[in-house]
Amino acid sequence: MFNTDCLHGGYRPENGEPRNIPIIQSTTFRYETSEDMGKLFDLEAEGYFYTRLQNPTNDMVAARICKLEGGTAAMLLSSGQAASFFSIFNIASAGDHIVSSSTIYGGTYNLFAVTMKRMGIEFTFIDPDCTEDELNAAFRPNTKAVFGETIANPALAVLDIEKFAKAAHSHGVPLIVDNTFATPWGCRPFEWGADIVTHSTTKYLDGHAAAVGGAIVDSGKFDWDKYADKYPGLTTPDDSYHGITYTKRFGQGGAYITKAVAQLMRDFGSTPAPMNSFLLGLGIETLPLRMERHCENAKKIAEYLKNHPKVSWIRYAGLEGDKYYELAKKYLPKGACGVVSFGVSGGRAAAEKFMAGLKLASIATHVADAKTCVLHPASATHRQMNDAELEAAGVSPDLIRLSVGLEDADDLIADLAQALENV
Numbered sequence: 001m002f003n004t005d006c007l008h009g010g011y012r013p014e015n016g017e018p019r020n021i022p023i024i025q026s027t028t029f030r031y032e033t034s035e036d037m038g039k040l041f042d043l044e045a046e047g048y049f050y051t052r053l054q055n056p057t058n059d060m061v062a063a064r065i066c067k068l069e070g071g072t073a074a075m076l077l078s079s080g081q082a083a084s085f086f087s088i089f090n091i092a093s094a095g096d097h098i099v100s101s102s103t104i105y106g107g108t109y110n111l112f113a114v115t116m117k118r119m120g121i122e123f124t125f126i127d128p129d130c131t132e133d134e135l136n137a138a139f140r141p142n143t144k145a146v147f148g149e150t151i152a153n154p155a156l157a158v159l160d161i162e163k164f165a166k167a168a169h170s171h172g173v174p175l176i177v178d179n180t181f182a183t184p185w186g187c188r189p190f191e192w193g194a195d196i197v198t199h200s201t202t203k204y205l206d207g208h209a210a211a212v213g214g215a216i217v218d219s220g221k222f223d224w225d226k227y228a229d230k231y232p233g234l235t236t237p238d239d240s241y242h243g244i245t246y247t248k249r250f251g252q253g254g255a256y257i258t259k260a261v262a263q264l265m266r267d268f269g270s271t272p273a274p275m276n277s278f279l280l281g282l283g284i285e286t287l288p289l290r291m292e293r294h295c296e297n298a299k300k301i302a303e304y305l306k307n308h309p310k311v312s313w314i315r316y317a318g319l320e321g322d323k324y325y326e327l328a329k330k331y332l333p334k335g336a337c338g339v340v341s342f343g344v345s346g347g348r349a350a351a352e353k354f355m356a357g358l359k360l361a362s363i364a365t366h367v368a369d370a371k372t373c374v375l376h377p378a379s380a381t382h383r384q385m386n387d388a389e390l391e392a393a394g395v396s397p398d399l400i401r402l403s404v405g406l407e408d409a410d411d412l413i414a415d416l417a418q419a420l421e422n423v
């Protein structure tokens with residue numbers, strides 16, 4: 001069961017072993033013979049040789065997240081950005097195309113629209129509220145994946161995962177869902193047809209703003225061999241690993257993650273420090289308790305803001321009447337996370353004045369933290385976007401993103417009230 005897996009998933013100590021996930025703070029691992037080590041390099045035997053590729057602490061925490069998402073294999077990375085990049089670069093290269101929801105985190109948008117474009121991978125950004133016809137029209141013969149966020153940061157649009165999965169599968173490509181804001185407590189995208197899940201574990205999974213990190217989980221459901229021509233990296237021999245064919249050697253459930261570890265971790269080295277993975281594993285232990293309180297507090301605050309005369313609009317999918325309320329009821333029945341966005345009457349200047357007046361909530365680029373944080377994205381995370389791009393990403397110039405923490409809701413409401421009074 002979910003709560004139990006948050007505590008015990010991925011690590012079960014044997015007699016006399018440490019109660020907590022041990023921190024294996026070692027770059028290397030010793031072997032008796034070169035032959036033993038050679039087998040590891042050829043992926044013929046399981047084991048560790050160098051932490052850039054794999055480390056036991058990282059793997060135990062990855063296995064915990066894998067269990068929570070209901071996947072077949074998972075890996076940790078040094079950041080959510082690395083997870084987003086690896087998730088796509090593992091199956092796409094120069095000349096390929098990806099369909100992505102337009103309402104995604106600003107850093108992911110930049111990675112896709114600027115950096116990966118420079119690498120020759122093209123993205124079509126599509127409004128997640130589009131019709132099925134519009135969605136289908138975005139595909140090209142060279143499309144290799146579809147990408148979206150369960151709850152978009154900061155637009156808070158809820159992805160219709162089934163609609164996106166149906167379109168992806170009818171074009172023979174996997175759906176990758178960034179499940180950072182929802183967390184597997186709130187939504188398990190694999191149950192709705194997603195094939196791969198990514199996380200910025202920096203957010204709710206860690207939950208205490210202690211460690212930047214990322215994760216990728218494979219559902220094991222996508223049949224790479226059925227579309228072998230599209231995914232030669234998985235379905236034909238890898239010369240850099242002595243001719244291994246990942247789908248043949250590791251099956252449908254293990255091929256994608258093994259390839260990402262063996263090739264991309266080897267070459268890019270986006271490995272988390274074992275200490276950070278330990279902190280992540282610790283954070284996950286209280287995930288269900290924290291998420292319940294985050295959702296409860298956010299709902300109270302959303303209700304307060306909705307009725308405030310100086311608030312021009314509010315977006316919280318857990319609030320009745322919200323544009324995404326019905327989708328949230330379907331995909332996020334336990335709660336729509338702790339992030340609320342709203343506009344302060346008076347536009348950009350009023351928003352900035354409001355922010356400066358807050359005493360308890362901290363101005364921080366962070367979200368999904370035990371402590372309440374607040375941000376004006378148009379002047380921070382999304383400042384690289386022009387007005388049209390901001391609009392496509394669902395970010396208006398007056399948008400305030402409030403990440404409601406675990407404080408007493410009444411204290412938070414008092415802080416908002418005094419800051420709004422001074423606007």
Ligand code: PLP
Nearest residue numbers: 079080081105153180200202213
């Ligand atoms: N995905 C989402 C939804 C995010 O909110 C973020 C960061 O805010 C990222 C990915 C990137 O994660 P990180 O900051 O851990 O690199």
